[in-house]
Amino acid sequence: MGLWLLILIPILAAPFAWMGQQWSRHAPRWVVLGALAIDFILVLLLGGGHSTVQASGHGTWLVESHTSWIPRWGISLHLGLDGLSVVLILLTVFVGIVATIASWTEIQSRVGLFHCHVLLALGGVIGVFLAIDLFLFFFFWELMLIPMYLLIVIWGHAARRHASFKFFLFTQAGSLVLLVAIVALALLHQQATGQPSFDYADLMGLTLTSEMARWLMLAFLIGFLVKLPAPPFHTWLPDTYAEAPTGATIILAGILAKTGAYGLLRFTLPLFPEALSEVAPIAMGLGVVGILYAAVLACAQTDIKRLVAYSSISHMGFILLGAFAGTELALQGVMMQIVAHGLSTAGLFLLAGALEERYQSRDMGQMGGLWSVTPRLATMTLFFACASLGLPGLANFIGEFLVLFGSYATQPVMIILASLGMVMAAIYSLGMMQRTFFGRQQDTRTASDLSNVAFGTLLFIAGLQIWLGLYPKAVLTTTKPIMEQLIQHALVSANPTHVPSESLLSSHIVTLQGSTP
């Protein structure tokens, strides 16, 4: 029941946020913050009760809720919470709060409806992170799209129509491929046992022929890579991120992209261990291409939001790289990267949105020399630019470093190339700083600095970044058991040559975690 509350609180609060408009201007915003705060506490209660972190992985759950839904097809309302979902739901709720604060001054028309959609989208995302029945997962997976789409199409910028269409068509095409693969899995279960089932545990036990596993894994990959996104499915992202209102962009970049990563970790890897060794090099290759290609494009952007959008694709490449590396270290890095990128990108988009709100333009050519005008804005941007480029001591560094370190043994050449991505991150992040805040002032209009609320929020995120950068164990220990099980499960059917390198690397984990204070 507690798990259902997590999903239902935002969804049920949504109509109140809409109606709240009549009571006062800010009522919808407070409804969102209230609902998310309750959710936050609830997650901590549900997940933290077992805080000795026996957060167990696949098949066993910290909290579980199971009710039959459509028995004809073996579909049930099955939710489960484990360390992975706890971390991601906490991230969701936090990013949701940041998004609300980011739109505090930006959204002035139809405030109620905006926040109604924000809550619906977040409810859908939380459902995605909890559902362990594949049909239910897909249900939530689609459910979060419509409110997101409306957020873009009603409150977006000039080219919003085009952007929102692109966003919806891409993601929907990916989802439908995913749906067919899910249905095929359930029907394979029917062939094997006589009863169709969409349940995660049942489908995990299914043995597939390698041919079937390859095709289905490919379909799952397409479904999740569109969301992540990785090339060649990424073209919707820059348009969408740039045209969406800031609040929606923060949700898109901070959480929705992470649902793709979650799908890879939770479903793609454990369901098809048979095909892992075949698909892994391709997926990792796509990751590397994504890292480099997006970084090169980011260097060439003049639009600040598009720059952050491309940097986002680049960072997502590390997630893809690490997810398929097949070592626990890399998977832990992926987890860290998910959280770290969620935080840093939320901060960066909040800042980009603030700049846009002040100058009514996203063109960095028209900015410059703002350091002295808006010192708070400038320092925070510098901080988050550094976080994004992977400055040691901040959370992004831990994520990217662990991914690179953990995957080196399997694909040394790819990792060397991927490391170049971190160099290019420095080029475009600092280039952005330079064009916006240093040099000659282009626009002499006076602009107010960041408001106290926004500044406080950014400081808080910055604090989290530093905390996780210095003490990554907070995330890593929560997800460790799941990643261990993932690897063990994959190793059962993957080729055994990975085993020595795995044991070699796990000694590094101990030293690394021991060395961090």
Add this chain to the structure above:
Amino acid sequence: MILQDFIALSPILDLGAFCLVTMLAIAFRRNHARIAVCAFMSCLFTLATLPWAATVAPRAVTTLLVVDGHALLYMGLILSATMVIIALSYRYLNSQFHEKDGVEEYYLLLLLATFGGLVLTTASHFVSFFLGFELLGLSLCSLIGYLRTRRNPLEAAVKYLLLSITASAFLLFGLALLYFESGAMTFHEVGVSVKQWQTVPALWLGGLILVLVGIALKLGLAPFHMWIPDVYQGAPTPITTYIATVSKAAVMALLLRLATEVGILELPPVVHLFSLLAVVSMVTGNVLALLQENVKRLLAYSSIAHFGYVLVALLAGGPPAAEAVTFYVIVYCAMSLGAFGVVTVYSSEGGEKDRVEDYQGLFWTRPWLAGMLALSLLSLAGIPVTAGFIGKFYAITAGVDAGLWWLVLALIGNSVVSLYYYLRLFVTLFGEVAVQEALPQQETVQRSEFVSWTAVCSLGFVASIILVLGLYPEPLIELIRESVSNLLMVVAQKP
């Protein structure tokens, strides 16, 4: 024995009697409201006899009709849809038609068409098949041209008449050829003779294909779809709704029975024909829908595509296919009633509102009406929480189960294309309010208060169906399984 036959036939007899009552009531005294209520109650009472008839089902009443779970389910669908359409028609006719010109026969024709539909669902013999087909077609033809003072409805009526005649001609000739080769006129006996042949005679196959072409013409499957957009656009909107839902559902019920009894899906040429029809319908419907600027034409093309999806499910064969087809048809009827219903209600406020621009920013002025249209569009696009998603899921499941990978891929590709035009209309609802509309504001405010309670009730009913089927489809799935199992029992008895 005889009594049980009467019980089994009670829905058809009941509606037939009510047709007479309605006719006499019109002859006695013309009163729009009274006749509308009378027609509505006729359907309601007929609906009430269905559980009674179900107590003796499945039962063959003479060789002409079979009353079984499958027929009763489709009857329920047809009658419920007709009731919603009658409720929507009243205000539409009031606004589009002068009462002194005689609007009452409209309801009589509607009941007659529904009567034809009921006969089609139970038909198991060539004669009853043809009678039902014609009764439905001819009544519809006069209904389409009912607004006889306007140009578009008349044009549409002539087109529909030509189509109807062509379909009947194909059908009759095909049936004659089938009879010539097999010497039987009931579906069952034809099926038995097919089983006995080693190779199917070419003439028989030709006859079957002519019959199927006749059915395809009525269902509007591409390449026999030319009439659909024009008729949909020209006909009065409630009648468009009727063609999209009741008429197609009845023909689909018949096709299902024909397919099971004669076993046509075991013949490779028919499978190829249907695969071709399915793919061509999906592609034509969706691609042409992209170009439409008229809501009714857009929905018309989308209906062509939707019946392509239904064919994919049908081609899967076996019990899941019958289930998937029935579920999809029911869902499609609900979605169409929703979408066309909104057009009807909106058009009832003066002037046909069928251009896309008419819907610009409707959400901000008429949130409930726009919300209803948005819900129907999302359902048509197959987005979760709505019934359309479960329907599409069912069709995909049936297709994957039978290993029709190419057809399933075509279905998916087409769904993505279809999203584009549904979204276009969807986005229009949330666009900025057009400037001209600000001028006659006084008028619009007055009108918006005057959405009749019948419209509210009927659209509310449709919306709840769409949502309930989207969230908790299990009861309907069980019901469909029960009724389809009856249908398949007949097959099982065949050697």
